[in-house]
Amino acid sequence: MNIINFINRFPDESSCIKFLREQRTKSGIICKRCSCNRHYWLENKKSFQCASCGFRTSIKSGTVMENSNLPIRTWLLAMTFITATKKSFSASELQRQLGMKRYEPVFRMYHKLRKVMGQRDDIYRLEDMVEYDEAFVGKATKAKSQNKLKRGRGSQKQSIVAVMAESTVLENPESGKLEKSCRYFKMKKIKNLEAKTAQGLVKEFIDQDSVLQTDKSTTFSDLGDCIEVHVREVSGTDKGHFNLKWVHIAISNLKKQLQTYHMISERMMQNYLDEFSYKLNRKYFGQKLFDRLIIASIYPYWHDCG
Known part of the structure; x- marks a missing residue:
């Protein structure tokens, strides 16, 4: 349209x-x-x-x-x-x-x-092979309190966003190497980096029979009971190893998109994430969107x- x-x-x-x-x-x-x-x-x-x-x-x-x-x-x-x-x-x-x-x-x-x-x-749950990671994005804070807030990772000036990507490993017939393609994404604003928060997201949005790929953060140490297979060995893309390629691409694109807005409040952050994910999941729909x-x-x- x-x-x-x-x-x-x-x-x-x-x-x-x-x-x-x-x-x-x-x-x-x-x-x-x-x-x-x-x-x-x-x-x-x-x-x-x-x-x-x-x-x-x-x-x-x-x-x-x-x-x-x-x-x-x-x-x-x-x-x-x-x-x-x-x-x-x-x-x-x-x-x-x-x-x-x-x-x-x-x-x-x-x-x-x-x-x-x-x-x-x-409505939809992610399945098959799923990447999971977390990101920090800037949010609106009061000017009077900005100098008092912590800087860097975990700063109160940032919102924590959980990013999930349904990825599929494909073998390139010419090179014989494993490559990854991505189908769907989910992004959710979360309150903290605790293990129980990650467990709740995995149970709610990812199919139990999936293969979950994460980094070696302690946040993801107890996900084995929530998912069929949990892979934490993320070093390269050689056979038997995986990386978090698609979630990192999504996080990078998200931060660029959010620069369109001056500052986003914590209360409204999820709405912006929903729009970004909705369009990203339907990137090939064209005018049918x-x-x-x-x-x-x-x-x-x-x-x-x-």
């Missing part, structure tokens, strides 16, 4: 309502009052009405747009700008592109979209309804 395609596809608000109605119908409308799944459309109310009890569900209800006064076309245009580039897109730049006077509605809208990106990726974000945006509705 680019801006020219968007204008042709959604020339006005009514075309956006029609599109969202079709998407909602595909996913299924379930009545919040009686759980009936048979509805008909009320054109004059822009709502679905339950065929059983008459309860009405608005076009935005249960989606990322719920309780928002912004037009649906504004939401779709924002999704177009966000998905049109693989790089970061700041809320202030989004405000300028949308031509909106106030910053706060754009900021809230953008973070709601980032949140549904994270919800969508949390817009439609995938639409699905993610209406996902909370049918997920909550089972």
Whole structure:
């Protein structure tokens, strides 16, 4: 999706309502009052009405747009700008592109979209061979306290991020050497570098039958009970040895992307990680990324309804 395609596809608000109605119908409308799944459309109310009890569900209800006064076309245009580039897109730049006077509605809208990106990726677990490492990224701190905070590794000026990458070892037929390719990533903000924190992440986001690759940090010393195979020998890429190539590439790219923003608060850090991972996991989707974000945006509705 680019801006020219968007204008042709959604020339006005009514075309956006029609599109969202079709998407909602595909996913299924379930009545919040009686759980009936048979509805008909009320054109004059822009709502679905339950065929059983008459309860009405608005076009935005249960989606990322719920309780928002912004037009649906504004939401779709924002999704177009966000998905049109693989790089970061700041809320202030989004405000300028949308031509909106106030910053706060754009900021809230953008973070709601980032949140549904994270919800969508949390459905999937990493499997097969998985790399795991941790990184430190800068965060916003009060100017008065900056000189009092610790510097370097473990500084209070930084957030700790756990990075996981689902990698596959392939043999190059020409050289006979082992090479690695990567499929999916996960990034989670964590509070500390304790072993139990790493154990919780491994249990939640990585399939138990996987092969987990880490460095020799004491943080990863007790992961054997959480995973089928835990490899801590990370010296080179010769046969029998592995490195953390993909997580290190992801960490490097993440830090470059976050430079787009002046400073990110600790509270909002996970939302930025979710957007970065969501785009990275769909780097080959091209213009289809817009439609995938639409699905993610209406996902909370049918997920909550089972």
